[in-house]
Amino acid sequence: MKLKKNNKNSYKIESLHHVGVYENSIHFIFDHNSKTCAIIDPAWDADLFIQKITEKGYKLTDVWLTHWHGDHVNAADEITEKTGAKITIGANEVPYLEINSEITTVNDGDIISLGDTKATVINTPGHTAGGVCYLLDHDLIVGDTLFVYGAGHCSAPGGNIDAFFHSMQKLRKVDDDIALHCGHDYGIKISTTMGEQKNGNAFLMIDKQEDFVRYINGMQQGLIAYPTDAVTKKEIELML
Numbered sequence: 501m502k503l504k505k506n507n508k509n510s511y512k513i514e515s516l517h518h519v520g521v522y523e524n525s526i527h528f529i530f531d532h533n534s535k536t537c538a539i540i541d542p543a544w545d546a547d548l549f550i551q552k553i554t555e556k557g558y559k560l561t562d563v564w565l566t567h568w569h570g571d572h573v574n575a576a577d578e579i580t581e582k583t584g585a586k587i588t589i590g591a592n593e594v595p596y597l598e599i600n601s602e603i604t605t606v607n608d609g610d611i612i613s614l615g616d617t618k619a620t621v622i623n624t625p626g627h628t629a630g631g632v633c634y635l636l637d638h639d640l641i642v643g644d645t646l647f648v649y650g651a652g653h654c655s656a657p658g659g660n661i662d663a664f665f666h667s668m669q670k671l672r673k674v675d676d677d678i679a680l681h682c683g684h685d686y687g688i689k690i691s692t693t694m695g696e697q698k699n700g701n702a703f704l705m706i707d708k709q710e711d712f713v714r715y716i717n718g719m720q721q722g723l724i725a726y727p728t729d730a731v732t733k734k735e736i737e738l739m740l
């Protein structure tokens with residue numbers, strides 16, 4: 501897996517937050533040179549997204565999906581019908597995905613391109629069976645795998661707490677200065693870095709798999725509160 505960044509600045513990321521009834525965060529990657537755009541997890545309002553991209557003078561060519569949940573994909577078909585954009589999703593997510601358009605699948609370590617901008621696919625199962633993150637030069641798109649000081653649940657079809665633990669260990673290897681872009685704004689603030697999360701996000705800080713399982717089960721049983729702010733290792737120990 502390639503986790504190194506370089507200093508090229510081929511793209512810009514913009515986001516819309518609190519979109520639709522589940523308040524999704526929708527991210528747009530604009531590749532400067534080719535004037536093309538990839539939208540991540542389009543849901544709820546295809547026309548709004550297409551208009552935003554067109555107004556900037558960019559062409560929407562790609563839909564990159566992090567996982568199959570409806571609140572991340574329910575505008576994908578409409579976008580593809582209206583723009584011809586190509587849809588990309590993790591291969592292991594296909595059995596769950598309910599869209600009609602043609603899709604391209606990716607797997608761990610694959611590198612995909614948007615003009616001069618490259619993204620490395622990181623398989624991060626756990627929230628779903630085939631969820632992926634997209635690592636760009638300065639940014640990591642995580643869908644519901646991580647939130648600011650939190651993470652998605654493992655209780656829907658395809659969810660798996662043990663797999664989620666291993667995904668967290670993988671994400672701990674991402675450079676500290678990489679900015680994080682989550683699928684929902686559930687934390688105390690919107691912007692964060694991997695370094696900040698490695699030192700305050702319990703899901704990334706729990707070292708032992710059995711503790712991680714206990715932590716998530718405790719949360720699902722209502723015994724442990726869902727975190728929205730930074731925690732210390734000591735605080736995590738007390739919760740467990």
Ligand SMILES: [Fe+2]
Pocket residue numbers: 567569572627644652
């Ligand atoms: Fe989700």
